[in-house]
Amino acid sequence: MLVKICGIQTIEAAQAAVLAGADWIGFVFAPSKRRVSLEQARAIATTLPPSIQTVGVFVNETVETMNGLASKVPLDYIQLHGQEDNLIAKKIEAKIMKAFSITEIKQADAANYPCDYLLVDAPRATYAGGNGVVFDWQQLKNLQLPHDKLMIAGGLTPDNVTSAIRLLQPTAVDVSSGVETNGKKDHNKITQFINRAKRKG
Numbered sequence: 001m002l003v004k005i006c007g008i009q010t011i012e013a014a015q016a017a018v019l020a021g022a023d024w025i026g027f028v029f030a031p032s033k034r035r036v037s038l039e040q041a042r043a044i045a046t047t048l049p050p051s052i053q054t055v056g057v058f059v060n061e062t063v064e065t066m067n068g069l070a071s072k073v074p075l076d077y078i079q080l081h082g083q084e085d086n087l088i089a090k091k092i093e094a095k096i097m098k099a100f101s102i103t104e105i106k107q108a109d110a111a112n113y114p115c116d117y118l119l120v121d122a123p124r125a126t127y128a129g130g131n132g133v134v135f136d137w138q139q140l141k142n143l144q145l146p147h148d149k150l151m152i153a154g155g156l157t158p159d160n161v162t163s164a165i166r167l168l169q170p171t172a173v174d175v176s177s178g179v180e181t182n183g184k185k186d187h188n189k190i191t192q193f194i195n196r197a198k199r200k201g
């Protein structure tokens with residue numbers, strides 16, 4: 001099981017994710033309480049070992065801005081978290097995670113989207129993502145999405161991640177709010193989440 005810890009804003013939180021065995025850390029460049037600047041993301045990225053990959057999260061951003069940040073941070077993946085169409089994805093100069101809200105996803109659109117991972121998230125709320133809301137997993141189970149590209153998110157926590165994995169059999173899981181305490185990344189929760197997702201300890 002691959003794990004992405006999203007909304008990283010400090011070197012300490014990034015190191016906790018690295019130590020716990022995360023596969024990706026996410027930097028949010030969209031409107032969010034977790035938004036980071038290019039400089040913040042770059043300062044964190046320079047401390048990372050090659051074992052972990054970086055993801056930049058964007059919502060309906062211009063291709064020029066996304067490709068610019070991908071080369072400057074640098075970013076291994078761009079996560080398209082808005083209503084970006086296939087043509088946008090084809091112009092991205094990084095690997096791609098495409099996020100779909102469970103209320104907007106259409107099976108054919110998702111299955112044909114040119115991306116490395118299909119991320120299914122909860123409905124948009126205050127922000128496009130990172131709202132800590134669980135959706136009805138049965139709705140996703142009813143869609144026929146390729147399991148080898150499937151990533152799930154939306155209100156996952158150390159307590160529910162095992163059940164979500166058992167039911168949906170994704171390749172990867174993604175979390176932000178569920179590994180925070182009082183709005184800050186909680187290193188113990190990061191470790192617990194990753195251990196449970198990867199069935200360690």
Ligand SMILES: O=C(O)c1ccccc1NCC(=O)[C@H](O)[C@H](O)COP(=O)(O)O
Pocket residue numbers: 006007026028030031032033034035057059081121122127128129130131132133153154155156174175176177178
């Ligand atoms: O995390 C954010 O603040 C955010 C804001 C705007 C767009 C996307 C955002 N996050 C994207 C993610 O990949 C989150 O990990 C995902 O939405 C799950 O978040 P959560 O429900 O808080 O675990």
